[in-house]
Amino acid sequence: MNLTVTQKGWIATLGFVFTATLSLSGHVVAQSANDSDDTRIINGKPVNITAVPWQIAIVGAYYSSDWVAQSCGGSILSANWIVSAAHCFVFGSDYRPDAEASDVEIVAGITKLGVDVAPRIQVSEIISHPDYDPASTKNDIALLKLATPVNLDGSTKKAIALPWSQSAASWPAKNTPATVSGWGNTSSTESDYPIDLMAAEIDVLTSPSETQCGAYGDMYLPELMLCAAEMTVGKDACQGDSGGPLASQASGTWTLAGIVSWGIGCANPEYPGVYTRVTTYLDWIGQHAPELVDEENEEETPGGGLPIWLLYEATQSAEP
Numbered sequence: 001m002n003l004t005v006t007q008k009g010w011i012a013t014l015g016f017v018f019t020a021t022l023s024l025s026g027h028v029v030a031q032s033a034n035d036s037d038d039t040r041i042i043n044g045k046p047v048n049i050t051a052v053p054w055q056i057a058i059v060g061a062y063y064s065s066d067w068v069a070q071s072c073g074g075s076i077l078s079a080n081w082i083v084s085a086a087h088c089f090v091f092g093s094d095y096r097p098d099a100e101a102s103d104v105e106i107v108a109g110i111t112k113l114g115v116d117v118a119p120r121i122q123v124s125e126i127i128s129h130p131d132y133d134p135a136s137t138k139n140d141i142a143l144l145k146l147a148t149p150v151n152l153d154g155s156t157k158k159a160i161a162l163p164w165s166q167s168a169a170s171w172p173a174k175n176t177p178a179t180v181s182g183w184g185n186t187s188s189t190e191s192d193y194p195i196d197l198m199a200a201e202i203d204v205l206t207s208p209s210e211t212q213c214g215a216y217g218d219m220y221l222p223e224l225m226l227c228a229a230e231m232t233v234g235k236d237a238c239q240g241d242s243g244g245p246l247a248s249q250a251s252g253t254w255t256l257a258g259i260v261s262w263g264i265g266c267a268n269p270e271y272p273g274v275y276t277r278v279t280t281y282l283d284w285i286g287q288h289a290p291e292l293v294d295e296e297n298e299e300e301t302p303g304g305g306l307p308i309w310l311l312y313e314a315t316q317s318a319e320p
């Protein structure tokens with residue numbers, strides 16, 4: 001039994017109902033061989049935000065320290081849109097009301113949480129997937145519409161591409177390298193939340209056609225989820241990384257492959273990290289945020305619409 005008690009106010013006060021359930025499912029989490037004094041994400045390393053400039057922190061609006069307030073990660077899709085995980089906002093609990101837009105804020109462009117100073121940006125709308133199911137964690141995706149646009153500076157704050165031009169049937173392939181990042185727990189056995197942004201190079205473990213991930217059996221829903229971890233050293237996301245990016249290069253462009261969603265333990269050799277499979281949700285994203293649709297890859301509008309660079313400009317440079 002591995003029950004982790006977190007020390008962060010926001011997490012401890014409000015409780016991660018979902019992660020607590022999984023942590024309690026009776027599996028002993030293996031300690032990695034060589035992480036004695038260098039546990040990050042789990043076995044990642046500190047990075048500057050410029051390495052993953054799409055990463056943002058989601059913070060509880062009622063806590064003033066960003067480190068205390070941080071509950072989840074997210075990714076910048078444009079100056080006005082963030083993507084994260086539904087379980088960060090929808091709790092499916094009688095005891096914990098779902099988050100409203102006024103309960104959360106985002107912090108962009110920072111590396112050291114609670115140390116680097118950046119203005120918080122308010123959220124005008126949380127759009128959680130209507131079929132998100134806390135019991136199975138299926139459809140664990142949410143869009144946040146920002147009340148004021150992020151000032152995308154191209155180095156510390158930058159949008160990540162959505163995989164419009166990838167085939168959902170084949171991308172990301174098994175063994176595709178990918179980067180996961182966040183301010184989540186750096187220990188698989190205790191509570192050790194970092195100030196530094198952490199990232200780990202991991203691998204996609206399941207091609208879209210594979211039906212099994214580790215020992216999850218039918219908890220793994222292959223069309224909706226993808227499995228990723230580094231199994232030799234034991235690199236993985238952990239509590240607090242949820243909602244954050246699993247980024248992979250597709251034809252030289254950093255592209256969002258997955259959203260940190262769940263796992264049994266962290267860096268557990270039998271249970272890799274499970275991510276929301278972003279290719280499955282492109283239509284849903286496009287319905288709510290049509291300006292994010294890459295028209296070049298939309299079959300309905302061959303040769304129509306704005307030239308791609310103009311479309312890019314239009315989504316990137318909204319006035320603050």
Ligand code: ARG
Nearest residue numbers: 237239240241242263266273
């Ligand atoms: N659900 C967790 C969170 O709320 C993320 C867990 C990811 N676990 C893993 N082993 N990759 O932060």
